[in-house]
Amino acid sequence: MKLTLLGTGTSTGVPSIGCECETCTSDDPRDKRLRVSVLVEHAGQSVLVDTSSDFRQQALRQRIKHLDAVLVTHCHADHIFGLDDIRPLNFRHGALGVYANERAWVDIRRIFKYIFEPSHFGGGLPQVLAHTVEHGAQFCVGPELNVTPVEVIHGRLPVMAYRFNDFAYATDLSEIPPGSLDLLRGLDALVLDCLRIRPHPTHLWLERSLEYVAELRPRRAYFTHIAHDIRHARDSALLPDGVEWAYDGLEIEG
Ligand SMILES: [Zn+2]
Ligand SMILES: [Zn+2]
16 A cells, blocks of 8 residues: 655645745745645555645646546635646546545536537537545445545534555544544554644644553654644644645655
């Protein structure tokens, strides 16, 4: 199993437009964060979580040639606005399975109405095979990659985290309900939302993220969806052993 963090930034990306703070002007590549997305590769299968607003740039940088599935955490702009850019993959490999919860599908069908209710001829449209996921209803991509959708709460919105065998990816959340905690135990690696040090109404912040790590006890944890408040080198000292700030291009293998 290999997870590659294609983006680790909050919704604005880092640097943030117009900002001249210490992080936004840093020349440490770990302080340059595209919008969050992760590539999961296992047993010949490649799965992308979220077509971020930076998907095209991420796919080019990662040299993505083929995907077996796209999983959607939720339908906020930073996580879904790259959906149109799956077209070059469709041209070569045909329609692509996209997995999202029912709530996200309502919004995806509204925002990308032209995909689902085409009203014109010509012009390549993304070819999407829509699949609806439900909390705890495991499915497989290929013979060996088990995916378990796990519902977590982003402010008031139920969004999907995903478990892949003994790895899990849980971003954009402020709370993990008790019935979801149990699906996130016994992990080798957990990638978890951690926006910044100060509290936030819809995301985990440092203290809360560390509390969940202490409760779930993954062997390794990586924090993502990071705002410009965090400067990688300076703020790594805030984290205990076994926990790191993720950064774009980080590969987690196991
Ligand atoms: Zn987000
Ligand atoms: Zn800044």
